[in-house]
Amino acid sequence: MAIQPQQAPVAAPTTTATGWRERYVRGSFRGVGFVSEQREQSGGRRVALFELPFRDTPIGEDLGRRAGEWQIDCFVHGTDYMDRRDALIDALEAFGPGTYVDPWTGQQHQAYCEDYRFVESTDEGGMARFTILFRESGAERPLTATTDTAALAQSTATSLSADLPGDFAQRFSIDKAAGFVEDAAADLVATVATAAELSAATSGGLGQALRSFESGLRLLPSGTAALLRAPLSLGQTLVGLVGAVSALSAQPRARLRAVEPLARFGGDIDAVVGTTPARRRQAANQDAIIHLVRAAAGAELVKAAAQIRWTNQSDATMTRNRIAAIFDAHALSAADAGEDARADQFDRLRTALARDIGARSAGLARGYRYTPRATEPALTIAQRLHGFGPAMEAQADALVAMNRVRHPGFVRGGSALDIVGSEPRNG
Template sequence: MNIGGGAGAVLGTTSGISNLASSLAARLGGSAGSYFDQLRPASFRGVPFVSLGGEGGFGRRNELHEYPLRDTPWVEDLGRGTRRFRVFGFVVGDDVIAQRDMLIAACEKEGAGSLVHPTYGRRDVSLMDSRWIERWEKGRYFEFEFEFIEGGPRVFPATSVAGGSLVGNAASGLNIAAALNFARTALTAIAYGAAVLGSAVSTAVGWYTAAKNFVGDARNLFKLLTNLPGDFGRFAGSATVPTFSKFPSSSVDTSGATVESLTQAATLARANLDAASATLDAAARNLDASTIDDFTAAVQGVTSAMLAATPDPADSMRLLASLAAYDPSGATTASTIGTAMATMQSACSDLFRRATIASIAVAASNYEPTSSDDAARVRGQVLDLIDAEMTVSGDQGDDETYEALRSLRQAVVSDLNQRGASLPAMRTFVFATPLPSLTLANRIYRDASRADELVSQADPVHPAFFPTSFKALAT
């Protein structure tokens, strides 16, 4: 860009700039008191210069997602784009060399600086590039060219409280998005008749049958006993005695539970799951365009009932993860109706899996980690399921589900990171010879009363003879 020609009009006297402004205003139909009085004297880090003009870039940061066999892409908005300023200016006068040196020194200072732009005003910017031009025929005059970007303060990631409510809201959002994508796919397939409806029924029956079988898992039944008051020793564990708890994720029950009350609660929970399964069965058999909302609500009812039937959050995550792996095995053909049946089967499977993942996230928000390592382990397990489903939904073009999964992922990470940050980490301890738990608790924690806690964590053959290397809480 040739900026020398424009500069010649203002060389000579100090009043040249104001005269030029008045002349331009007259030609453009304005007045110097309107636009030109709003212009600010240009400077960088307090060093003034005359601005001749400039250019800039602005907009949004967009990521383009293109899918096979889909005509229109999806554009993901990642926030405002970086603002870039390119400024052309000059310094002039008998002391032009000193002015140039001051401007060069300002450009070479470390960090961001304050730019006063004639029209943008004051901005905190970082100088990306600059150069100056000296011409013999211009005399007391140096041209400058700057390239700035507008920056902000250095912000580090901070722990924020997510809590179960935020995870619950994100899980509800996933259920809504999954239902929307299911309806979009299933409504087309339903039009092919009873065979397609039968595919939905058989897929639903297989899924809720698996759910009922998982709830009858022996470990889940055994966990009921750990809610009884008392200490059953380090091998059986207890949810009400933290030092010997082999199930630390369970909530401590101080309500005086009995075998009868726990049996009644478990029986009621299984009855609720049976009722939810029956509701899903009926909704599947009556599935059409007018009842599709009933079907998706019934699916969520089954996962909620299963979550309620597993009182220990760790067990809930284990059983629900098994349910999320459910894969319908119904055979289909390559005919038009067979293809529609396969589409319905796949849509049902996606809906079931996403509802299950939402319940897993809720169970994770109820889980009480024992250490920061435990919180990271649970976070990794849940994120593996979410990430895999994000890949599936992205490949299928289910944008609503993808966005809901991303929100759920953020909520789970924030929740477990926040709760795990306040917990001690696990550490490997090494000793020369086997030592008893009382001695080790005194050496490690300066508190012999934590001996039972060490026994629970290290699980030695005998509390008097710990292995020479074991893992326990660092503090």
């Protein structure tokens, strides 16, 4: 059988909760997961005991710590349980030590699988039960270097946002333009302000973020006349306005919902008709404002996604695909118009988003479906399925986001829901 390298250590749980349910993690060996039912651990010291003639007390010599042993009763289940069973068997029979993640502590050990057995029956269709004996190998854990993809995504988005006003100032101008060109630009700025207000209404933020948003909004449209003659300031104000909408909520998923419409801004705005110099200037200004809002909102989407703690691979994949589709559409449109620099901006955002979500959601559970019997709050469903704990609100928020629930207090009964996390054993 081929030699398999040791699995690199995975990130240890960061929770500071003291309850055992909060500390419990999904067990695995060589990265292949299983659901644990019971664990037995043994250890101790290796002692050489000497009982000498005519001496009533023995003499002991400590030879060091015994190798740790863990006997795990676990199972794999699901419609694809045979594939899961075979993957676990391959991991257990592979040559050399592998990384064993203890479900009760989250600690990682380099261990051999000394013995295993499994049973499956028609009475428990779709399930294979394993009893596995792991023995500590003493092998050193491999040193690995990892990339903080979330920080990298946020850095990319922040850098792009900082460059937007300067690029906008080079493209936007009303200098010596006809009066209708200035009026059209002012109307479009007012449209941006309206769109920002509508997006902000979905957040319901409070405190300093709300005051910052309202302060920026007061410049629009009352301060528009002055801003139109200072394109750099106008660009900074519009980028700041989009950022303020995002900052209204402390929850990254709520920020996604608030900012996503701004990332699609301008789709229903009619193109400027005419080829006169004044019309071309009007079209260029309109294009500059629309792109600025879209790119600034795209950067905020990447920042928000980088702060989500993914608990379910399906949720992460759906979010990535939805946002990436927006970036792809804008990049393609810009490339068709010969705007390679703009296309590159959206390509950078999409790459940072996909790399971050892909890296942080790799190996997560794919989730399951649950149908509530009656209409009830999302928090009630999250508590029923996952119990009380620090993750309950995050589970409820993910439920609302994945299923596009209009109001978290009224999740409609009788309709199947996509649920994040591992399926509870009782249902």
